[in-house]
Amino acid sequence: MLDNAPRGTICIEDIEIGMTRSLRKTVTDRDIELFAEVSTDRNPVHLNEAHARETIFAGRVAHGMLTAGLISAVIGEQLPGHGTVYLGQTLRFLAPVRPGDTVQAVVRVTGIDLSKRRVTMDTHCAVGDTVVLKGEAQVLAPSRKFD
Template structure:
């Protein structure tokens, strides 16, 4: 049985990570996004968040970790991702990304998944859907 055939609607996987100062620094260096809301405490105190926040795409990257490493796993090709950013992520927050298989399109070997990131208080910080392709 192929890996694609072994994946069923309803299958789930998750990945948990605590967001650190180092994560934000490294993400800024890789992405070039040095928005002061991520790096400047004095600036961030004047925003609606009252504190520095993590990059939204840093948090969304945890979804990619699941897709590429767990479900479907190595060899997965990311085709699309919708994201709705619901709440900020702060340094020290522990984020759990979760994916669940919603649909499969057998002819193209594509999989549609629900994607959610929650903080340590079980509050959804990101919700969306992904479509991936699995090459066996």
């Protein structure tokens, strides 16, 4: 039995269908620049306003995977939290996120396989009332029992 589970961890034995967790983050120019540096994705639609104005987006947008990373933060820090192993994630990008937008990332438990410690979750990100990203995640949740 794990006596001192890391803060933010919800073990598989305590997860229930419908559980939801979320976070809010305002995407900054610095976030976009750092993501470009780390990912090496320097597409000018993310970094060059003059170029981006000439695209379908009519202005700079954050990397889609930067936005998706907020879902990872909710899963890794809140639900299930520390000790979670990502098994898969589907993503559909529905609208752009711009510098200065505040994104709310939400995960909701839709399925639990206790015997395999697997949890399925609906995931989405929104800016205000606009859903910008939707998907589904599958994770291996931590357990109080040793394997």
